[in-house]
Structures are given as structure tokens and as C-alpha cells.
Amino acid sequence: MESTQIIKALAALAQESRLAIYRLLVARGPQGMNAGAIGEHLNIAPATLSFHLKELTHASLVVMQPQGRFVIYSANYQTMNTLLQFLTENCCGGNPCTSVTPPVSCLSPVLDR
Secondary structure (H helix, E strand, O other): OOHHHHHHHHHHHOOHHHHHHHHHHHHHOOOOEEHHHHHHHHOOOHHHHHHHHHHHHHOOOEEEEEEOOEEEEEEOHHHHHHHHHHHHOOHHHHOOOOOOOOOOOOOHHHHOO
16 A cells, blocks of 8 residues: 555544544444445434545545445455554564554454444
């Protein structure tokens, strides 16, 4: 992932509603949610939600999947893992990190909640 893509992803997450949407979609798992359910769960107006979903999609953090009359939004775990890898690649100066909790697999702990 190039630094411009990293910056775009971090900028997209640097807003309260978008961060909440993204965290909800990560917790939801690969099946995702439609926009109505996201808006209802987070109490975000449809027009505002549409704007935030567009920003997250443009940052490759969220993917859209048409499903009948609905569009299902889900977290892009590949982008999330690449972003985490970028942020931690120089952790502990290249030495094994014994005092730092390692990044976890993106799905197992989230879906266990």
C-alpha cells in the first residue's frame, strides 16, 4: 500500500461517524449490513450516512455488494490488515516485541464479541 493510500485511509477514519461506521462493519463481519440498518443502528441520517459510506469506500476501507434491492456494505479486511501491518512494521526496532500485544487475526476476536 502506498503512503498516499495509507493517508487516505487514516483520514477517512479520522471522523467520529466514519470511525463508528467502520467499527460496526468490522464487528459485523463479512456479511456486512445495508445502509438502512447501519443508519438505524448508529442513528445517522440517510444523506449523512451516504456521504460517510462514500468516503470509506473511496479509501478502500469498505466494499459495496449489490444484493437485490439493497447494497450491502462490509469492511475491507485486506485494507485493514495492510494498514495495521504498515503501522506496526517497524515495531520495537525490528526486534521481537515481547511487551507489545501482537496484531490479531481480523475476524476471530471481533466475531467472538
